Amino acid sequence: MTTLSEKQCQPCRRGAPPLTGEQIEPLLGQLDPAWEAVDEHHLARTFRFPNFAQALGFVNRVGELAEQQGHHPDIFLAWGRVRIELCTHKIDGLTESDFVMAAKIDQVPSG
Numbered sequence: 001m002t003t004l005s006e007k008q009c010q011p012c013r014r015g016a017p018p019l020t021g022e023q024i025e026p027l028l029g030q031l032d033p034a035w036e037a038v039d040e041h042h043l044a045r046t047f048r049f050p051n052f053a054q055a056l057g058f059v060n061r062v063g064e065l066a067e068q069q070g071h072h073p074d075i076f077l078a079w080g081r082v083r084i085e086l087c088t089h090k091i092d093g094l095t096e097s098d099f100v101m102a103a104k105i106d107q108v109p110s111g
Helices: 021-028 052-069 096-105
Strands: 036-038 042-048 074-078 081-086
Touching: 021 096, 042 096, 052 074, 052 081, 052 096, 081 096
Parallel strands: none
Antiparallel strands: 036 042, 042 081, 074 081
16 A cells, blocks of 8 residues: 555646545544644644754755645744645645645654
């Protein structure tokens, strides 16, 4: 069985239905437990760092990954923390690619 982090993000076509609760739960269970599905609309996770420089480095690495995957999260940077939110804006909801990207972000080095 292929893990989420081994998959590639796939473009979504406009009008595709977003995932619902019963489709979200098994995918969410494959991610780090720090991820949460917010209102069946987006995924969110906050990462903590000992300083601004490490948080910024993490943001830059996630940005590189986002460019490679063609799937771009909303990233919020503050001193010592980074909040990442994922949703497929084209359909204003969640697709499998959001979970793939989350799994890939979990593998980005934090230091």
